[in-house]
Amino acid sequence: MIKRLWQLGAAQRWKMGVQLLGQWLSRLLVVTLVWAGAQWALRGTVNVGLLSLIGIQLVVTVLYLLASGWLSRNGWAAAASQDLQEQFLNATFRPTQTTTDVMQGLQQDLSTLRAVTIFFDTIIPTILQLILTGVVLIGVVLSVHARTVAIPVGGILLLGMGMGLLQGLGNRQNLAYIQSFNQMGQRFLDDFLGMSTLIMYQRQHRYARDFAADSEDYRQKTMGVLRYQLQSLTIMDFCLYGAIGYFLLAQVNAVKAHTLALSTALGIGTLTAVWLIDFRQFGYFMHVFMSTLPKLRHLFAVIDAAAAPQKTAAAVTLDAPVTRLQLTGTVGHTDQPLLTTDLTLTAGQLVGLTGPSGSGKSTLAQTLMQRQPLLAGKVLVNGTTDLATVAPTDWLTHLVYLGPTAKLFAGSIQDNLLLGNRTADWQQRLHDLGLCRFVADLPAGYATPVGENGAQLSPGQRQQVAVARAVLANKDGYVFDEVTSNIDPDNANQILAVIQQLAQTKLVLLITHRLDDLQRLDHLAFLTDQRLVQGTFTSLQAQVPAFAQLVQAQQRLLKEVATV
Ligand SMILES: Nc1ncnc2c1ncn2[C@@H]1O[C@H](COP(=O)(O)OP(=O)(O)OP(=O)(O)O)[C@@H](O)[C@H]1O
Numbered sequence: 185m186i187k188r189l190w191q192l193g194a195a196q197r198w199k200m201g202v203q204l205l206g207q208w209l210s211r212l213l214v215v216t217l218v219w220a221g222a223q224w225a226l227r228g229t230v231n232v233g234l235l236s237l238i239g240i241q242l243v244v245t246v247l248y249l250l251a252s253g254w255l256s257r258n259g260w261a262a263a264a265s266q267d268l269q270e271q272f273l274n275a276t277f278r279p280t281q282t283t284t285d286v287m288q289g290l291q292q293d294l295s296t297l298r299a300v301t302i303f304f305d306t307i308i309p310t311i312l313q314l315i316l317t318g319v320v321l322i323g324v325v326l327s328v329h330a331r332t333v334a335i336p337v338g339g340i341l342l343l344g345m346g347m348g349l350l351q352g353l354g355n356r357q358n359l360a361y362i363q364s365f366n367q368m369g370q371r372f373l374d375d376f377l378g379m380s381t382l383i384m385y386q387r388q389h390r391y392a393r394d395f396a397a398d399s400e401d402y403r404q405k406t407m408g409v410l411r412y413q414l415q416s417l418t419i420m421d422f423c424l425y426g427a428i429g430y431f432l433l434a435q436v437n438a439v440k441a442h443t444l445a446l447s448t449a450l451g452i453g454t455l456t457a458v459w460l461i462d463f464r465q466f467g468y469f470m471h472v473f474m475s476t477l478p479k480l481r482h483l484f485a486v487i488d489a490a491a492a493p494q495k496t497a498a499a500v501t502l503d504a505p506v507t508r509l510q511l512t513g514t515v516g517h518t519d520q521p522l523l524t525t526d527l528t529l530t531a532g533q534l535v536g537l538t539g540p541s542g543s544g545k546s547t548l549a550q551t552l553m554q555r556q557p558l559l560a561g562k563v564l565v566n567g568t569t570d571l572a573t574v575a576p577t578d579w580l581t582h583l584v585y586l587g588p589t590a591k592l593f594a595g596s597i598q599d600n601l602l603l604g605n606r607t608a609d610w611q612q613r614l615h616d617l618g619l620c621r622f623v624a625d626l627p628a629g630y631a632t633p634v635g636e637n638g639a640q641l642s643p644g645q646r647q648q649v650a651v652a653r654a655v656l657a658n659k660d661g662y663v664f665d666e667v668t669s670n671i672d673p674d675n676a677n678q679i680l681a682v683i684q685q686l687a688q689t690k691l692v693l694l695i696t697h698r699l700d701d702l703q704r705l706d707h708l709a710f711l712t713d714q715r716l717v718q719g720t721f722t723s724l725q726a727q728v729p730a731f732a733q734l735v736q737a738q739q740r741l742l743k744e745v746a747t748v
Pocket residue numbers: 517520522539540541542543544545546547548
């Protein structure tokens with residue numbers, strides 16, 4: 185993972201090197217100044233080498249201060265995080281991802297994308313700075329008081345081992361913390377949306393109790409992470425300060441024994457202090473970075489999953505319009521075959537599909553939309569191309585699916601209608617079809633905002649806009665799944681009339697259980713006993729008892745509704 189992070193934004197990495205060198209030399213200026221000051225105070229002279237070093241450091245510090253703003257704005261961190269963001273967003277927004285996948289990705293991973301910059305602008309520069317200062321420290325100690333060099337080296341090794349041990353524990357704590365956070369968030373998102381339903385069934389107190397339990401669990405996991413961080417800081421401080429204290433004591437003894445000059449000891453002491461300050465900073469930022477590691481792993485897993493080769497080479501793009509679809513095989517979900525059939529849809533013939541609830545109508549629609557693979561068999565497009573080989577994005581340019589709930593986007597009615605259409609005569613087209621007549625009664629007409637999820641329109645109006653949008657998009661084929669079910673009869677009949685007109689030239693499948701629809705369609709496919717029986721309304725009623733029962737049940741229901 186560290187290697188992958190290192191490779192991000194590689195073209196801009198040199199800027200980090202420049203920044204590091206400037207920052208490091210300016211930091212060491214304090215050491216040389218203290219060292220030179222001590223020499224001057226104690227001996228009345230200053231070493232020439234030390235004076236030249238101060239000159240170089242001063243020049244570098246001024247240059248660094250002048251360039252640091254530009255370097256940090258356009259540096260490695262910005263390029264690397266943009267690189268990672270692009271990879272992640274490309275992996276997240278794919279046609280095969282579900283809405284839940286995308287939402288979870290956005291909630292959990294966007295904050296990680298922001299937090300990960302710490303690796304590029306803090307962790308790596310601090311580590312490199314630590315190494316550079318450490319090498320100088322050891323070099324200086326070796327040349328002036330070699331016997332004590334083992335103490336800071338031993339301290340660093342001890343610290344490294346301690347951090348390695350703590351990391352395993354930290355990962356577990358962080359994972360538990362994230363799981364608890366997700367559980368709490370999931371309950372909030374799921375149940376809060378349905379709060380009025382919960383209140384209707386007097387279950388809000390139960391929800392409150394469950395949510396409180398989740399919150400308490402989350403609090404405890406958060407405390408666990410904080411406790412771990414404090415404890416590990418204490419252990420690290422013990423190793424570090426213990427070794428440094430012992431080291432400085434050895435320097436004081438050497439000064440007392442006249443084997444080390446006081447000014448040199450002060451210089452080494454300041455160098456040690458600078459290294460120590462960097463180390464404390466590193467420790468703090470490392471904690472923050474470690475807490476993002478599990479999320480970072482997930483982020484890379486999302487990117488890798490998207491980059492993994494797909495099982496089927498679905499790369500064919502269709503040049504000709506789709507005029508014929510032949511489904512031969514078994515439709516269903518893994519371990520749950522729903523129907524085995526031979527169904528042909530052709531442009532110019534409207535097929536109505538009906539059947540008992542749960543028999544597999546929507547699954548069949550999803551199969552035609554390439555969202556559900558066939559358990560056996562295949563779907564042939566235009567008699568030659570296997571649907572499984574067609575690129576999903578290409579297929580969506582040929583076929584439209586419309587479900588029982590219309591999805592409208594924020595904006596005006598016109599914005600929604602013209603999502604897939606840019607022709608000038610669209611209003612005339614809608615007028616000819618008799619669609620969206622309600623717009624004439626609205627003061628702002630087509631410019632009327634639809635509101636969040638189309639809330640400013642009635643369900644029937646929403647569905648009309650959705651159907652009109654699909655018709656205006658002028659696709660080759662249409663799969664309408666219960667589009668007339670949840671709306672008033674006037675709207676439903678108007679939509680059915682449009683669908684019938686559309687089917688004169690296009691390939692159309694209409695899934696419906698509405699008696700009005702079934703009676704008006706010339707060609708019906710009835711799903712029963714895991715197979716499709718096809719015919720007209722009258723022939724099916726005469727020959728298929730299950731269909732006749734379905735019709736009777738519908739008629740009874742309509743009578744009951746009429747007498748209420
Ligand atoms: N994603 C899924 N994974 C597994 N099984 C599913 C999935 N979606 C639906 N099913 C199951 O497949 C069966 C058929 O569901 P489907 O939605 O296709 O029925 P339907 O005929 O459209 O029903 P309705 O008329 O009530 O909409 C059901 O038993 C359902 O539980």
